[in-house]
Amino acid sequence: MKIAGCAALVTGGASGLGAATAQRLAAMGASVVVADLPQAWEQRPPDFDGSITYVPTDVTREVDVVAAVQAAQGLAPLRIVVTCAGVSHQGRLLGSRGPVAAETVSRVMDVNFTGTVTTLGQAAFAMAENEPQEGDRGVVVMVASAAGLDSASVAYGGSKAAVVGITAAAARELASRAIRVMTIAPGIFETPMVAAMSEGAVGSVGGHAHPKRHGQPEELASLVVHVVENPMLNGDVIRLDAGLRAPAAIQ
Template identity: 50%
Template sequence: MDIAGSAALVTGAASGLGAATAAALADRGARVYGLDLPKAVAEAGPRPDGITLLGADVTEEAAVREALARIEADGAPLRLAVNCAGIAPSARILGRKGPHDLELFRTVLNVNLLGTFNVMRLAAESMARHEPDDEGRRGVVVNTASVAAFEGQVGQIAYAASKAGVAGMTITAARDLARHGIRVVTIAPGIVDTPMMAGFTEEVRASLAATVTYPQRLAAPGEYARLVTMIVEHDYLNGETIRMDGALRMSAR
């Protein structure tokens, strides 16, 4: 499917994977609309040409519908939705202060899993309203899981559960949306050098890089973005979760 001339919706677009993806799609001629929390949008500052940041909480139906209405009003057909928004707090099921906080678990699932589903379903509704191209294609949804979906480490119970849910939705979503000409693919990154890593020391970052089989380094956000563009342009990729992890298999700690 062609990227140029289409509208693309990218969540978590103020930084990290989302920002890199928004930039890559804009470079390829897409009209990109990035969603992020209003505070993150305000702090992000001006974006490059072709990228419009909109303040919205991905867990709220009204906010996402408002963003999609803005895209519709601007005229370019929505063909691509990329879900990058997510959070990754750490807590054990039973820690020194007692059992895992139930509200924290609920919040992680709400943002990572429900937020992904909310954007996917509403973006698909918008895509389905547009005329298909000559081969019946209307759009692509790319979701973001994590290798933690398969090998969650100590303290990642909420994060692992939420990302396993994203991976688990993939084939069913692809089957549900096939009749509308919409593909669904999930990326499961390993350790990526995003702003979430900024708080770690160089020693910790080096030790994390050493756990990767090859290449023995952290992934760059731009590598995730390139995989998104490849998925969009490769029409036979559908219903699959693709690991982008340098053959990393996470240890327990």
């Protein structure tokens, strides 16, 4: 599917993986809407593309997600959605202060999983009205994490595993509407989220097969573009982690 001339919505698009994705899509001719929290937007990269539209969004609030989708629809047919919004939690199930708090688990699940599902549903509802372009009405790329496949973190890893778990089901359901659904599971990338973690939580690059380094956000953005443009990619999860197989594999 061609990117130029489409509207694209990127949740969590003001920083890290989302910002790189939003910038790449805008550079390729998409009308991009970034849906993110106000404090994140205020700290966006100084070279952020001035053509990108911002909509204040908390993905745990359905009304915010609806407003972001409608804003994107107002620019051009909404055909591309990338769900990068997320929060991290690397606490243990049984920490020094006892079991992980239920409210902590709920918060992580609300943002990382429920927010993703809400965005997916609202995006699909909008995309279903599009005229097909090269066979597709739209593509949703969900960003999970290698932590959803092998992780030492129960709350964060569990929330990302849930995103992985719905990928095939969502793709099968939306196939009749010509909407593709894919998930990317990145490993450790150079993002503000990772920078805020302790060295112990992030781990070393020793677990990478090759190259032995953390990923760059632009490398995920490049994969998003390929997913959008390649019609045979649907209903699956792509690991983007340089062969990282370590308990602390996180995004």
